[in-house]
Amino acid sequence: MSTAAIKVSAPPPELERIPLVENQRSPGWITDKVAGVIEGKTPVWWWCAFIPSLMLVTMLVAMILYLVTTGVGVWGLNHPVMWGWAIINFVWWIGIGHAGTLISAVLFLLRQRWRTSINRAAEAMTIFAVMCAGIYPVIHVGRVWFAWWLFPLPNSNSIWPQFRSPLMWDVFAVSTYFTVSLMFWYVGLIPDLAILRDRSTTKARQFIYGLFALGWTGSNRHWSNYEKAYLILAGLATPLVLSVHSTVSLDFSVSQLPGWHTTIFPPYFVAGAIYSGFGMVLTLMVPLRKMLKLEEIVTMRHIDLMCKVTLATGSIVGYAYIMEYFIAWYSGNPYERFTFWSRLFGKYWYGGWAMLVFNAVVPQVFWSKKVRHNLVAVFIVSILANIGMWFERFVIVVGSLYQDFVPGNWGYYKPTWVDVCTFLGTFGLFFTMFLLFIRFLPLIATSEVKGVTPQADPHHPLGGAKGKEVLHHAG
Amino acid sequence: MSTLSHSGGLPPLDLSRWSKVPGLLIGAGVVLCLIGALLNLKQFGYSWLLAFMFYLSLVLGSAFLVMMHHLFDASWSVGIRRFCEHLACLAFPWMAILFLPIALLAPKIYPWMSLDPAQDHDLAAKWPLFTKPGFYLAAVLCFGAWALFTSRLRYWSLKQDEDGAARCTYKLRFHSSWGIAAFAFTLTLAAIMWMKALQHQWFSTMYGVYYFAGSVWVALATAYAIAMILDRQGLIRDIMGAEQYYFLGSLMFAFTVFSAYIHFSQYFVIWNANMPEETFWYVLREKGSWFAVGLVLIFGHFLVPFLALLRINVKLMFKFMLPLCAWIGLMQYVDLSFNIMPVLHPNGVALQWVWLDAGCLALMGGVLAKVFVRDLNRHPAYPVKDPRLAEAMGLYPEVPKAMAEEELTQTGKLSGAQPHSRGGGR
16 A cells, blocks of 8 residues: 555546537537527428327327227237236336436436436426326226226215225326426426526517526526425435336236246336336437437437446346246246246247347447447337337236136237227327427526536636646646 | 645544454454354354355445446546455455355255255255255356456456556456356355255245345445545545545445335235245244344334435544444344344344354454455555546546637636535546
């Protein structure tokens, strides 16, 4: 050990970090760039995406009306698979909604400054994904007009919710998650809404943005209150990242069904949700940064880090798969062993292989920096991640239900056209909401991005630091 | 090149009077272990296994911290990296040597080794893993993997000290990348073969994660305590700032919650499904004084550190954090005891054998402490050419100003701010 004076060199050039905002852009430039997306002319590609999305929403409404007026028999549900695409899609959309809160709350508490360029879009994505997810349990109850019985409200028949059912836990977990995510998103938007208000060229815009900006002036007092509120909301939202999908996993794991009952389900579902959530963020941000010319704000460093999180969570999911197969063997339980054998070689073998390959094997390509920096490859992997995660839920739900303990009870499940159209309709809802969001609200958290630029750091040479804090290159 | 001298602060501790402690621990441990082994060999085997799994959790948790540093290209953990490497390197040969009594006493410790697979379906189903060759091969596999990745990580880390070449960083990342996969599987295998196998009929997919959570938790607490001491001695003072201690404290908090989440999830899923082939494991641990130990874990393992670490400023108060780190170590030991000891003492905690538990703990602790201090004295206390060293110290490279004239004017107003005291890594 040595106590000699420390000699510090700059890192080798190939190891230098890419700045979080490239080309030393100023705060004014960042505001112009982000606000320009909203203030500029609506691009053609936006209409090309918005109109089909809106048509899909119409189809969703039609499918729901058809379901409600006819009954859940229009879906492919039948004995023994009484949970089909509705639950699969519910879990899948909830999973997509996980990255937003992870990026906005968990990474905020861990002071991961790279989150600032992507948190706003991810939070919006969370809210829209949870909206899509929330549709399914409500319409799945059959008599939709009694859905309010899920809440513990007194009624004339003294009917109270069955609190021992994990489906009831879902109601509270998901509604809490949605509420906190919405509040978190809105609070973060306030300073940026004020920017849009102040830049408005029409009275109507000024009024609407001003209304939602809640009189924000940017005073020290406002910032102080804002920072406190943001921190408290981050603290509240962080446990929700774990709790929501853990609760969803309990829908399955508290049962005794082979393939459902396994102790690793809560963390495995959370990891899977973050994996699919980051997959969707990448799917959206990779083309958006190009189309909206935001490459200097959503840099390759952001893409690289998101790929690393995808790799980490995909590997955790892979570990959970291996543990499931291992313990099915280790337990010596013939039903468990049969279920897991059927996942790979049964009637739905394609689902079992899709989930293994797309979720555990494919993300391993992100070990390569070349792949992480190849946007086409990143985009393809992000799509495969979401396909893989959909198949994971398919395998869990259908794969465990269609062949349970008694062979006489076995059956085969296939979705109907209503299942398919309803699922496509939720995509329409998701993209309609997201496209409206990028057109009318700031896609990037402008004030937060400014805060992570070197110019905003008084210890950085570009922020005005001189003397001992400035490290000179050895060369 | 910028040169910094140490900032002032509290005077270094006089550690000379502590230098004999490892030797004393070894001496006392040897005597107690010998007496224990003569009195009750089976009890000695269990006490030894408990101490071994405790130190193994610390060693593996430290290896995890080192690999995470490289994989996520972190800067805040530069200050703790070197001594975490030393802790990780205790895995081989020292932990392997300390495993020998377990290997020798395995037929006494593990009931399955005395059973006939033809008469026991649960055992027959686990063939060939649950055979004597399977048990010893698993141990060889675990120690082989740990030896390989811990030694490679320290080797390239020390190489990096010489010239700071990027090649060393890439090598460290490479060994961390395969090492983390090897770590996950060998840690799980060790937890299953050496702890879960005490009741071979029981199974839980969560068990590897359970052991992992406790391992990282105790490694973080140990890293915090060692960092405090090295900081006080002036060895890593310029690298460990408030932010670095905050991150360590935050991770301790996160793993407090994560451990509780894992414990609760495992319990809750098993309790809810209520299947006899799973519940018997917990039923045993609700008998006699084990029920009280369960309560100690709920409050001591989770609630106390959770409440203690909630506030930001507490994470920076050394006088508060040192006892808390010791408490975390104690709770990890109690948790492992809750896993291991009910098999031997199903009616409650065997207080009459606590001295033997302490003896095993002292002997292993003494040996490992001696090796650790030796390694610490041999090498620089921190990685002196880590590419993120400057960042950890709150230093920034000189940047050529490439902004437009009007943009520069906007930022010029920010230059009057006060510089920060220490630290500043991301």
